Amino acid sequence: MDEYLRAALLGLVQALTEFLPISSSGHLVVASELFGDELNDLTFDVGLHLGTTLAVLLYFRRDWVLFGASLWRDLDTHGGQIGRWRPRSRLALLIALGSLPAFAVGAAFALTLEDGLREPVLVGVMLIAVGLLIWALDRAAQSRGLRDLGAPGALLIGVAQAAALVPGVSRSGATIAAGRGLGLRREAATRFSFLLSAPVVVGAAVALLGEAILGGEEVAWGPLLLGALVAAIVGLAVIRWLLRFVRRHSLAIFVWYRLAAGVAVLAAVAAGVL
Secondary structure (H helix, E strand, O other), X not given: OOHHXXXXXXXXXXXXXXXXXXXXXXHHHHHHHHHOOOOOOHHHXXXXXXXXXXXXXXXXXXXXXXXHHHHHHHHHHHOOOHXXXXXXXXXXXXXXXXXXXXXXXXXHHHHXXXXXXXXXXXXXXXXXXXXHHHHHHHOOOOOEOHHHOOHHHHHHHHHHHHHOOOXXXXXXXXXXXXXXXXXXXXXXXXXXXXXXXXXXXXXXXHHHHHHHHHOOOOOOHHHHHHHHHHHHHXXXXXXXXXXXXXXXXXXXXHHXXXXXXXXXXXXXXXXXXX
């Protein structure tokens, strides 16, 4: 397959699976087995994630500006008296706090985890196991909004995000499920999940791409940028759609998809296809 066509297909896969709770890394592991892994190394994966992060930055561009302005005013007016900060400033602080577990785990184990766990059988198991967890946590009626989220809850959602370093878990699936378990409404949990993704993925992308360049690794910039562009454009559409979808629907459709995909992957492994 032409490397540019492969890059575009992987960018499409990344955009659809990064924001939907079905695991982008798990799908990319399977895609690498089907399409060939010449372009699907960790550096290219990070490039695709950078594309979907661009989608988050663009979609929530107004929020990022307001976060910065609100923090500036509250720090200037109230200093470290967080209890007197505006809700928007406290939310920005919770996003930073929730990013810490993934930064810590990523800095210590990211390369080891990615290299050691990129196996289709693990992807199949995680698709099923985490799918059942999402189903269980999404069933209860929750009514809390982001203003009700505190520091312990943000840290817990951050730990769930760190667990998504394991392919098949799903960053959005783990963080939305954690938010639901804390009593957040679906839309609130989904919104926080999207906002929480930006700092960690940008940090990982910059670190790994920088390491690749400084280490002399050959980077296929043309295909990488095409994949990132496709991921960004499609990602914007997926974010808009999912935020509207969860206002009226449960996550059951994604649970059923995860179960079916997990069984299909394990069956393909057993048959020697993967």
